[in-house]
Amino acid sequence: MFRTPDFIRRITPVVDWGDYRQQEPVVYLTFDDGPIPEVTPWVLDLLKKYNAKATFFCLGKHVERYPALFRRLQAEGHRIGNHTYDHPDGWRTDNLTYYKNVIKSASVIDTDLFRPPYGRITPRQVRTLKKRYKIVLWSILSEDYDRKQTPEQCVANVTGKVRAGDILVFHDSIKAEPNLRGCLEPTLQYLQASGFRFPVL
DSSP: OOBOOHHHHHHOTTSBOBOTTOOSSBOEEEEESOOOTTTHHHHHHHHHHTTOOEEEEEOHHHHHHOHHHHHHHHHTTOEEEEOOSSOOOTTTSOHHHHHHHHHHHHTTOOOSEEOOGGGOOOHHHHHHHTTTOEEBOOSEEOOTTOTTSOHHHHHHHHHTTOOTTBEEEEEOSTTTHHHHHHHHHHHHHHHHHTTOBOOOO
């Protein structure tokens, strides 16, 4: 299911799924799991080519390892979100351990945005983390991380369903790299030709 149904977005307003009421031609590009030197610089160069801004939900461990790359994200006008320190699953991690993981990431990522890995977060975790963060999920998944998908399918996952106000998810990760390198530019071309703009969240 590449598009989050609108009724889910309406009944869970405490989490940002994108604005299904948006009339302006904007979409929000987001990238999870970076920054890493193998993929993120290429993404940044491509975004600059299309005059597009994005929100990068970063892992604390990668920010610690690649601080210069993290600074480049910020210097080029992109927004940063906390994606935990090392990608735990909120459904399978006890609450205290999960919060400590988020806090560890917060020590190197100063932001008011949070996206749970896999989109998995419990109601109790939401209640606790919303005191500090705007919790951001998505309305469209490219599924670039799925090796069963082709780059062409990833393009279609987005372009076949995109509407104003959508939050789109890509991944600047090794796992997603083969699909991302084949799908990101065609997707940006389509969106730009369709009149969409790309502000940060």
